[in-house]
Amino acid sequence: MTAYIIRRLLYMIPIVVGVLLITFVLFTVIGGDISQQIAGKNADAETVAEIRAEYGFDKPYFKVEMAPVRESFKEDGFKAGMKSFFEGSQFLRHFKNAVTFNFGRAMDRQKISEKILQGVGPSLSLTVPMFIASLIITISLALAVAFLRGTAWDFGTVVLCVILMSVPYLSFIIFGQYIFAYKLDLFPIYYNPTEPMSFSVILPILIGIVASLGPGLRFYRTVMLDEIRSDYVRTAFAKGLTARVVLFKHVLKNAMIPIVTNVVMSLPRLVLGSLLLERFFGIPGLGYLMVESIAGRDFFVLNAMTFMMALLIVIFTLLTDICYAWVDPRVKFE
Amino acid sequence: MTQNGDNLLSIRNLTTHFFTEQGVVKAVQDVSYDIARGKTLAVVGESGCGKSVTAMSVMQLIPWPPGKIVGGEIIFDGEALLEATDERMREIRGNDIAMIFQEPMTSLNPVFTVGNQIVEAVKLHQKDKADQAWDIAIDMMKKVGIADPERRVREYPHQMSGGMRQRVMIAMSLCCSPSLLIADEPTTALDVTIQAQILDLLRDLQRQNGMSIMMITHDLGVVAENADDVVVMYASRVVETGTAKNVFNNPLHPYTQGLLQSLPRLGEKKERLDVIGGNVPNPLNFPSGCKFHTRCPIGCKDTKCRTQEPPLKEVTPGRQVACWHAEGYTETK
Numbered sequence: 001m002t003a004y005i006i007r008r009l010l011y012m013i014p015i016v017v018g019v020l021l022i023t024f025v026l027f028t029v030i031g032g033d034i035s036q037q038i039a040g041k042n043a044d045a046e047t048v049a050e051i052r053a054e055y056g057f058d059k060p061y062f063k064v065e066m067a068p069v070r071e072s073f074k075e076d077g078f079k080a081g082m083k084s085f086f087e088g089s090q091f092l093r094h095f096k097n098a099v100t101f102n103f104g105r106a107m108d109r110q111k112i113s114e115k116i117l118q119g120v121g122p123s124l125s126l127t128v129p130m131f132i133a134s135l136i137i138t139i140s141l142a143l144a145v146a147f148l149r150g151t152a153w154d155f156g157t158v159v160l161c162v163i164l165m166s167v168p169y170l171s172f173i174i175f176g177q178y179i180f181a182y183k184l185d186l187f188p189i190y191y192n193p194t195e196p197m198s199f200s201v202i203l204p205i206l207i208g209i210v211a212s213l214g215p216g217l218r219f220y221r222t223v224m225l226d227e228i229r230s231d232y233v234r235t236a237f238a239k240g241l242t243a244r245v246v247l248f249k250h251v252l253k254n255a256m257i258p259i260v261t262n263v264v265m266s267l268p269r270l271v272l273g274s275l276l277l278e279r280f281f282g283i284p285g286l287g288y289l290m291v292e293s294i295a296g297r298d299f300f301v302l303n304a305m306t307f308m309m310a311l312l313i314v315i316f317t318l319l320t321d322i323c324y325a326w327v328d329p330r331v332k333f334e
Numbered sequence: 335m336t337q338n339g340d341n342l343l344s345i346r347n348l349t350t351h352f353f354t355e356q357g358v359v360k361a362v363q364d365v366s367y368d369i370a371r372g373k374t375l376a377v378v379g380e381s382g383c384g385k386s387v388t389a390m391s392v393m394q395l396i397p398w399p400p401g402k403i404v405g406g407e408i409i410f411d412g413e414a415l416l417e418a419t420d421e422r423m424r425e426i427r428g429n430d431i432a433m434i435f436q437e438p439m440t441s442l443n444p445v446f447t448v449g450n451q452i453v454e455a456v457k458l459h460q461k462d463k464a465d466q467a468w469d470i471a472i473d474m475m476k477k478v479g480i481a482d483p484e485r486r487v488r489e490y491p492h493q494m495s496g497g498m499r500q501r502v503m504i505a506m507s508l509c510c511s512p513s514l515l516i517a518d519e520p521t522t523a524l525d526v527t528i529q530a531q532i533l534d535l536l537r538d539l540q541r542q543n544g545m546s547i548m549m550i551t552h553d554l555g556v557v558a559e560n561a562d563d564v565v566v567m568y569a570s571r572v573v574e575t576g577t578a579k580n581v582f583n584n585p586l587h588p589y590t591q592g593l594l595q596s597l598p599r600l601g602e603k604k605e606r607l608d609v610i611g612g613n614v615p616n617p618l619n620f621p622s623g624c625k626f627h628t629r630c631p632i633g634c635k636d637t638k639c640r641t642q643e644p645p646l647k648e649v650t651p652g653r654q655v656a657c658w659h660a661e662g663y664t665e666t667k
Binding site: 232236237239240241253254330 | 506
C-alpha cells in the first residue's frame with residue numbers, strides 16, 4: 001500500500017511538468033510580453049523595464065545563460081546560485097513559481113496567493129453544503145426509484161430528470177434569483193459584505209441543488225439499477241431482509257465504487273467554486289475570481305488557477321484509487 | 335406422490351404471469367404439487383418451463399413489475415402463504431423456507447465477508463442467539479465441509495472457489511434450520527466432482543435435519559440419485575408427477591419419455607443421442623391445445639391434442655399425467 005502510494009506520487013512528477021509546459025505555452029509564449037500593458041499607457045521606459053525584469057520577460061523562454069549562473073554560485077553561494085539559475089529562463093521561473101506556490105502579483109498588483117486564499121473560504125461555504133446536500137438527496141432518491149423500477153413513480157422521475165437536464169443552468173439562476181430574491185424578497189439578490197456569508201449563500205445553494213438533481217439522479221439511478229439486478233440482491237431478499245436493509249446495506253455498499261469515483265473527482269471543482277453562481281450572486285469566491293480574471297485578461301491569475309486545478313485533479317485521482325481499496329475488498333495494491 | 339396429508343408444502347393451481355411490453359408471459363399456469371415432509375421432490379423441465387418461477391412464487395420473490403402471482407394457493411405447514419403479510423413472509427423467508435441458487439459465483443455479496451453474510455441471517459431470525467451468531471456461522475461452515483472455518487469465515491467471496499461459495503450458500507441457508515430448502519439448480523454451474531460433493535452434502539444434511547428439499551434441475555442423473563418424487567414441467571404446466579422410481583421406469587407422458595430417451599446410456603452404441611424434435615415454445619405464444627403437440631410423435635396427428643388441453647389427472651394412486659393418450663388416462667376421471 002505504502003509502496004503503491006509512493007509510486008503513484010512519483011508518477012505525478014511527469015504529469016505536473018507536462019501541465020506546467022502547457023500552461024507556460026498558453027499563458028507566457030502565446031500571451032507574450034505584457035509589461036507595457038501592466039505599466040499603463042503613459043509609463044516611461046524605465047518603469048516598463050522594471051516591470052519587465054520583475055516578471056522575467058527580459059529572459060529567454062527556455063535557454064539559460066550559464067555563465068552568470070556559474071559566477072553567482074561561485075561568488076554568492078549555493079542559494080543565490082540556484083536562484084539565479086531558476087530565474088535564468090522564463091520556463092524555469094514559471095516552474096519554480098508553481099512548485100513553490102509563489103505566483104507573484106496579479107495585474108492589480110495584489111499577491112495572487114493572497115487572492116486565491118481569500119476566495120477559497122467563500123467558495124467552500126457555497127459548494128460544500130451544496131455538494132453534500134445534493135449527494136444525499138440524489139443517492140437516496142436514486143435508491144428509492146431503483147427499488148420502484150418500472151412503476152409510474154420511476155417513469156415520472158426519469159421524465160422529470162430529463163426536463164431538469166434540458167433546462168440550461170443559467171435559467172435556474174436567473175429565474176431563481178428573479179422569483180425568490182427579487183419578487184418574493186426572501187433572500188438577498190447580491191452578496192453584501194456587511195451581512196454574514198451564510199445568509200447570502202442560501203439561495204445559490206438551493207439553486208445548485210435543484211440544478212444538479214436531474215443529471216445526478218439519472219446517473220445514480222443507473223448505478224443502482226445495475227446493482228439491484230444482481231444475484232446477491234435476490235439472495236439478500238431470500239434471507240428475509242427488509243427492502244430497506246437490502247438497499248441501504250447490500251446495494252449501497254456495492255454502488256459505492258462508482259459513487260466514490262464520481263464524488264472524489266468532483267471535489268477539485270468544489271474548491272474552485274461555481275463560476276456562474278458566484279458571479280450572479282456576487283460571492284467573492286474562486287469562481288468569481290476566475291471570471292474576473294478572464295474578463296480582465298489577467299494571465300497571471302489564470303495561470304495560477306489552472307495549475308492549482310490540475311494539481312488538485314491529480315491528487316484526487318490518487319485519492320479515488322486509494323478509496324477503491326476501502327470500499328471494494330477485491331481491489332488489491334500490487 | 336404421497337397423498338397421506340403429511341405434506342409440508344402444497345401448491346394448488348398456482349398461476350404466475352409476467353406483464354411485459356411484448357405481452358403477457360404466462361410463465362406458470364395452473365401448477366399443483368406437494369412436497370412431503372423430509373422428502374426430496376425434483377422439479378424437472380427445460381429452461382423456461384416455469385420451474386424456477388414456481389419456486390420464486392413460493393418465496394414470493396417474483397419482481398413486481400413485471401411479474402405477479404395471479405391465482406392459486408400455496409399452503410406451507412398449514413399456512414396460506416399468499417394471504418400472509420409481507421412481515422410474516424420475511425419471517426418465513428430464510429427461516430422456514432430457505433433457498434440456494436444456481437449461480438454461486440454471483441449469489442454472494444462481493445463486498446461483505448462470507449461470515450458476515452451468514453451471521454446476518456442468524457441475527458435476523460434467531461434474535462436470542464445473536465451473540466453466538468459468529469460461532470453458529472463457523473459451526474455451519476464446518477458442517478458443510480469447509481476446512482479451517484475459523485479463518486475462512488473472515489474471507490470474501492472472491493477468495494473462494496465456486497464449490498466453496500456454494501457450500502457457503504448452503505451454510506447460510508441452513509443456519510436457521512429451515513424445514514424446506516429450495517435448491518434452484520444448485521450444481522449446474524459447478525464441475526462434476528464438486529456436483530457430487532454438494533449433492534452428497536445436501537443428502538447428509540437432509541438426513542440430519544429432517545428437512546424437505548425442492549430440487550429444481552434439468553439434470554435427470556441428479557433426479558434419479560436424489561429425488562423421492564418427481565414433477566415434470568413443460569411450457570408452464572405440470573405434465574407428469576409420481577415417485578422417482580415410477581417415473582423413470584414407466585414414463586407416461588410423451589415428453590417425459592423423450593427426456594429419458596435423450597439420456598446417453600452406457601454400453602449403447604449410437605452415432606447421435608436421441609433428441610426431442612422442435613423447440614421449446616415461445617411463452618408469449620404457446621401453441622393451442624396440448625402445448626407439447628407440436629413436438630409430440632402422437633399429438634401432432636391428433637386434432638384433439640391440437641385443440642384441447644389435457645388437464646392433469648391421477649391415473650393410478652400417486653401418479654398424475656396430462657396427456658390424452660397416456661395409459662389409463664380417461665376423460666371422466
